[in-house]
Amino acid sequence: MAIEIKLDRILLERGMSLTELSEKVGVTIANLSILKTGKAKAIRFSTLEAICDVLECQPGDIMVHVDDDAP
Amino acid sequence: MAEKIGLEDKSLDEPPAPEFVKPKTGHSATSILQTVLHIARIIAWVVVIVVGFAVAFSVLGALLGEPDGEGDVADVVGLLLAGLSSALIIYIAGYLLGILKTIKAGTPFEPENAMRLRKIGRIVIMVELTKWAVVFLGLLFHARIDGDGDFDFSISATPFLAAAIAYTLARVFEEGTRLKQEQDYTI
Numbered sequence: 001m002a003i004e005i006k007l008d009r010i011l012l013e014r015g016m017s018l019t020e021l022s023e024k025v026g027v028t029i030a031n032l033s034i035l036k037t038g039k040a041k042a043i044r045f046s047t048l049e050a051i052c053d054v055l056e057c058q059p060g061d062i063m064v065h066v067d068d069d070a071p
Numbered sequence: 072m073a074e075k076i077g078l079e080d081k082s083l084d085e086p087p088a089p090e091f092v093k094p095k096t097g098h099s100a101t102s103i104l105q106t107v108l109h110i111a112r113i114i115a116w117v118v119v120i121v122v123g124f125a126v127a128f129s130v131l132g133a134l135l136g137e138p139d140g141e142g143d144v145a146d147v148v149g150l151l152l153a154g155l156s157s158a159l160i161i162y163i164a165g166y167l168l169g170i171l172k173t174i175k176a177g178t179p180f181e182p183e184n185a186m187r188l189r190k191i192g193r194i195v196i197m198v199e200l201t202k203w204a205v206v207f208l209g210l211l212f213h214a215r216i217d218g219d220g221d222f223d224f225s226i227s228a229t230p231f232l233a234a235a236i237a238y239t240l241a242r243v244f245e246e247g248t249r250l251k252q253e254q255d256y257t258i
Contacts, residue, residue: 032258034256
């Protein structure tokens with residue numbers, strides 16, 4: 001996958017659970033799980049903004065581009 | 072724990088997607104169409120059964136008694152064509168009822184619907200080609216019995232257009248299914 005989601009790591013750093021994030025962001029746990037497991041096909045700017053607001057981070061902290069061809 | 076919650080829960084607190092906002096008349100129109108298709112299916116079954124018996128009696132009569140040539144062959148061909156048309160109605164109505172069921176359930180964009188439409192297209196072409204074969208065989212027998220004769224046979228583009236429409240709709244449903252999946256996985 002070209003885009004890797006780092007939500008797990010950032011949640012661990014903030015000491016926050018997915019349920020807590022779900023409540024604060026206003027996105028269902030199921031949807032956040034889809035995002036966390038990298039199954040999401042797209043993310044809305046509004047969702048990304050809400051997550052960044054709650055976690056006090058940048059979009060780049062949540063997702064990184066990984067080169068598939070890299071050895 | 073939280074990760075184990077199924078996909079079906081995710082849309083609970085989201086506004087409904089536009090495709091699920093159905094007009095008030097939609098439901099009753101679907102129900103009417105379902106009723107019409109059920110009735111058409113029953114009638115088609117009756118026709119198929121009656122044609123089956125009629126063909127069997129015609130063939131038996133021709134084998135046991137004196138065939139009167141032209142009349143017998145034309146009758147059997149006519150009956151077979153009616154039977155094929157009825158069989159086509161049975162299959163198409165069945166597939167359309169399947170599609171209408173998913174529309175009623177609010178999930179029209181399923182891979183099965185694209186498959187159903189493809190099958191409709193395929194069956195329409197197959198039945199039309201079979202009709203040609205039946206008429207061709209009828210012509211052969213007719214010529215053999217009677218020597219010469221006039222046999223009513225026409226080629227219509229309508230079935231092929233119907234098949235083309237079904238295949239096009241299948242592509243539309245495939246694309247719709249893909250877009251639906253994409254929307255489902257947009258957070």
